[in-house]
Amino acid sequence: MSKKALITGITGQDGSYLTEFLLKKKYKVHGIVRRVALEDGNHRLWRLRHILKKITLHPASLESYASLVKIITRTKPDEVYHLGAQSYVDYSFKDEFSTLNTNINGTHYILSAIKEFSPKTKFYFAGSSEMFGKVREVPQSEKTPFYPRSVYGISKVAGYDLTRNYREAYNMYCCSGILFNHESPRRGFEFVTRKITHAVARIKFGLQKDLELGNLDAKRDWGHAEDYVRAMWLMLNQRVPKDYVISTGKQFSVKEFAKLAFELVGLDYKKYVKIQKNLYRPSEVRSLLGNCNKARKELNWKPKYNFKELVADMVKADLEFVKKEGY
Numbered sequence: 001m002s003k004k005a006l007i008t009g010i011t012g013q014d015g016s017y018l019t020e021f022l023l024k025k026k027y028k029v030h031g032i033v034r035r036v037a038l039e040d041g042n043h044r045l046w047r048l049r050h051i052l053k054k055i056t057l058h059p060a061s062l063e064s065y066a067s068l069v070k071i072i073t074r075t076k077p078d079e080v081y082h083l084g085a086q087s088y089v090d091y092s093f094k095d096e097f098s099t100l101n102t103n104i105n106g107t108h109y110i111l112s113a114i115k116e117f118s119p120k121t122k123f124y125f126a127g128s129s130e131m132f133g134k135v136r137e138v139p140q141s142e143k144t145p146f147y148p149r150s151v152y153g154i155s156k157v158a159g160y161d162l163t164r165n166y167r168e169a170y171n172m173y174c175c176s177g178i179l180f181n182h183e184s185p186r187r188g189f190e191f192v193t194r195k196i197t198h199a200v201a202r203i204k205f206g207l208q209k210d211l212e213l214g215n216l217d218a219k220r221d222w223g224h225a226e227d228y229v230r231a232m233w234l235m236l237n238q239r240v241p242k243d244y245v246i247s248t249g250k251q252f253s254v255k256e257f258a259k260l261a262f263e264l265v266g267l268d269y270k271k272y273v274k275i276q277k278n279l280y281r282p283s284e285v286r287s288l289l290g291n292c293n294k295a296r297k298e299l300n301w302k303p304k305y306n307f308k309e310l311v312a313d314m315v316k317a318d319l320e321f322v323k324k325e326g327y
Helices: 013-024 035-039 046-054 065-075 089-094 096-117 151-170 192-204 225-235 254-263 293-298 307-325
Strands: 004-008 028-033 056-059 079-082 122-128 174-179 211-213 244-246 273-275
Touching: 004 013, 004 065, 013 028, 013 046, 013 225, 028 065, 056 065, 065 096, 079 096, 096 122, 096 151, 122 151, 122 225, 151 174, 174 225, 192 211, 192 254, 192 307, 211 254, 225 244, 244 293, 254 307
Parallel strands: 004 028, 004 079, 028 056, 079 122, 122 174, 174 244, 211 273
Antiparallel strands: none
């Protein structure tokens, strides 16, 4: 009998890769989407367009406990992957209230709905390296204290603590993946990596003159989303639920990302990148580097993509996108 999975945030980068992964493992996949996504499918469901007929989508809001209870009760999923959130860090500085409301209450509502109406369901929470923020040690592991530097990071720490508390208080199978930055051609245009690769393609085709960026010296541990969704599934298929850091263990700056992206199309980034101070965060996270030894040992997980392959995959996809779409 096929397992059932329910994914929040199914329309996003991670949700789409995870859906493909689970379908290959013969899961029946259900997803929670905003009603507006169903009304504007071409724009909001583009990452799922090729597999829409293979999955079941349910309109609901993470801010509505009643709608989540209804879906949990109806589907009785074996596994819930809670990926849905206001996940753009810069926006969290502009709208703290909706970020906190969606991210904290949404996590709490789903955990409560599972506890009350489907207690055997396994729950995965999408944590973030932004929880480490102003890092207390390098590299960061599961034992590193959190010091978030954004409302987004704060909301993720709260979700992490809620998940741990439900595991310990109610003996539920709940775990968190503390995922470091993971990118792909399906990344949203507002994120710096996609902003870079899309601009590189537009500049190459003569559609754009330069690229405005903020802090080029910010360093991140960048992996490929396709690798990271595999780790999510591994976490929910262990005998005992635990929390894991998922990362590559290697670090590169925004400058190095931009330099490589431009080099891949034969251009010098220095001629095109313009620094804009207004693009700096109010409280910057300067450096994130993960220690994923626990995941490598206990989950037998390791990334397939390296940094250069990730950037090349994104640049290639954006060259094809701009050539086809013209923007």
